[in-house]
Amino acid sequence: xxxxxxxxxxxxxxxxxxxxxxxxxxxxxxxxxxxxxxxxxxxxxxxxxxxxxxxxxxxxxxxxxxxxxxxxxxxxxxxxxxxxxxxxxxxxxxxxxxxxxxxxxxxxxxxxxxxxxxxxxxxxxxxxxxxxxxxxxxxxxxxxxxxxxxxxxxxxxxxxxxxxxxxxxxxxxxxxxxxxxxxxxxxxxxxxxxxxxxxxxxxxxxxxxxxxxxxxxxxxxxxxxxxxxxxxxxxxxxxxxxxxxxxxxxxxxxxxxxxxxxxxxxxxxxxxxxxxxxxxxxxxxxxxxxxxxxxxxxxxxxxxxxxxxxxxxxxxxxxxxxxxxxxxxxxxxxx
Ligand code: HEC
Ligand code: HEC
Numbered sequence: 334x335x336x337x338x339x340x341x342x343x344x345x346x347x348x349x350x351x352x353x354x355x356x357x358x359x360x361x362x363x364x365x366x367x368x369x370x371x372x373x374x375x376x377x378x379x380x381x382x383x384x385x386x387x388x389x390x391x392x393x394x395x396x397x398x399x400x401x402x403x404x405x406x407x408x409x410x411x412x413x414x415x416x417x418x419x420x421x422x423x424x425x426x427x428x429x430x431x432x433x434x435x436x437x438x439x440x441x442x443x444x445x446x447x448x449x450x451x452x453x454x455x456x457x458x459x460x461x462x463x464x465x466x467x468x469x470x471x472x473x474x475x476x477x478x479x480x481x482x483x484x485x486x487x488x489x490x491x492x493x494x495x496x497x498x499x500x501x502x503x504x505x506x507x508x509x510x511x512x513x514x515x516x517x518x519x520x521x522x523x524x525x526x527x528x529x530x531x532x533x534x535x536x537x538x539x540x541x542x543x544x545x546x547x548x549x550x551x552x553x554x555x556x557x558x559x560x561x562x563x564x565x566x567x568x569x570x571x572x573x574x575x576x577x578x579x580x581x582x583x584x585x586x587x588x589x590x591x592x593x594x595x596x597x598x599x600x601x602x603x604x605x606x607x608x609x610x611x612x613x614x615x616x617x618x619x620x621x622x623x624x625x626x627x628x629x630x631x632x633x634x635x636x637x638x639x640x641x642x643x644x645x646x647x648x649x650x651x652x653x654x655x656x657x658x659x660x661x662x663x664x665x666x667x668x
Contacts, residue, residue: 372423376532379424379525386525388429389518391436393480400440400447401529407546412447413531416541421449421532445477452530453627459586459619460575461523462499462515470505471574471583483519486511500585500619561631561653564639571624572636580644588618591644601637601651605659608633625663630656 337344372378379387390396403409405416426435455461460471466484468475484499489512492498497515506513515523534540569578572590576582580591590596595604611623624633630653637656641648 367419370419370423373418373420373532374535376420376424379528382521383525383528384427385518386521386523386528387425387436387438389483389522390438390525391429393522395448396436396438396440398440398442398444398477400443401449402439403447403449403531405541405543407543409447410543413449415531415534416543417449417531418541448526448529450529450531452527454570455574456527456622457575457620458523458527459500461526462497462519463501463583463586465519465522466499466501466513467505470502471577473577480519483516483522485514485516487514488512502584502586561635561638564635564637565643567628567632567636568639571628572640575621580640580646585617586619587621588615590640591646593646596640597646597648599648601641601648601655602659604637604640605633605651605656606663608636609656609660609663625660630654630660 335343335347337347401417403413403415403417409416422438425438428434429436462484463470464472464475464477465480467479467481468477469479486508488510492512492514497520499513499515501513503509575587576590577587580589582589595607598604607621608628609623609625612621613619628636633656634651634653638650640646641650
């Protein structure tokens with residue numbers, strides 16, 4: 334019976350059975366179990382504008398280069414605070430329309446960074462608009478394609494008050510006299526990107542964990558060690574996207590920190606307040622989001638010290654206690 338060389342019928346039947354068995358095991362059983370998946374208590378359903386943003390994300394095929402899955406291996410710890418769960422995708426699991434099933438946002442290739450928590454990492458809308466229009470405006474060496482068709486070129490007098498004008502520097506404009514205005518598509522897409530944040534876990538959900546990598550570096554900064562984290566690295570991951578690695582900012586969008594009076598002031602209070610609460614003082618620049626939730630006192634002190642000692646800036650260092658004092662003060666005001 335099992336002599337496949339002689340009996341072609343048994344060859345076909347056995348391979349068919351093996352194929353069906355594997356399909357049940359790796360496709361049907363998991364899909365069945367998934368039906369019981371519930372959203373996390375802290376998650377919110379997507380708004381209709383976020384859904385239209387998601388549709389643009391899929392139609393522009395951003396998944397070709399971006400994942401939205403934090404794997405449970407330690408190297409993925411930079412993309413989220415915890416590994417992704419099936420529940421994370423509860424609300425993006427929907428039919429796009431009659432013809433198309435729910436989009437696979439997980440992605441399979443990371444040419445660009447994972448976007449699971451991009452809403453926390455890159456909160457300002459201005460940055461996203463500039464980056465989508467032409468990534469090279471904000472990330473000099475970026476290889477991401479621009480999406481200029483999500484924007485319109487307009488003359489100054491054609492722009493209505495309720496439209497979003499993007500402060501594109503002159504050298505990136507094809508037509509120097511025109512202004513760049515975001516279309517509804519670009520606005521929806523940015524709203525969707527800003528909504529991407531990992532939901533926090535509730536008590537019923539067991540904490541998923543990262544599998545540590547084998548090659549553990551010794552002597553990393555632990556909390557027992559009183560020295561601050563690496564300010565230069567934190568500046569690069571949190572601030573450089575807007576203020577640029579060289580601290581020179583971007584004319585018309587993000588002010589320079591090199592030579593900034595606020596950065597080098599003897600009293601670091603305003604500087605720390607700006608980082609905690611954000612800043613929108615001048616009309617010539619966009620809005621800076623606050624980082625109170627994202628950065629700890631130690632991290633803010635480290636960034637402040639990096640800014641106060643780089644690009645020709647020279648000012649005295651601050652301590653994490655200084656940051657804590659100002660944070661506590663702001664919190665009492667908000668109560
Ligand atoms: C050809 C690959 C590619 C495609 C397609 C692509 N990106 Fe990117 N993306 C990148 C690369 C590379 C980076 C890192 C450099 C940079 O920031 O520009 C990046 C960075 C980003 C960032 C910033 C991430 C961070 O951590 O700061 C966002 C947001 C983003 N892309 C959104 C999108 C959206 C939305 C689309 C679809 C409209 C898209 N990307 C399409 C390659 C791509
Ligand atoms: C999304 C873009 C963005 C990011 C990210 C960002 N900023 Fe800003 N920042 C701005 C904008 C825009 C302003 C100007 C706001 C205004 O004056 O209206 C600003 C202003 C400032 C100023 C005041 C400078 C001056 O001389 O006027 C300081 C200091 C500053 N940012 C520090 C930081 C630090 C530190 C970080 C990282 C923790 C950071 N920023 C991240 C956009 C950003």
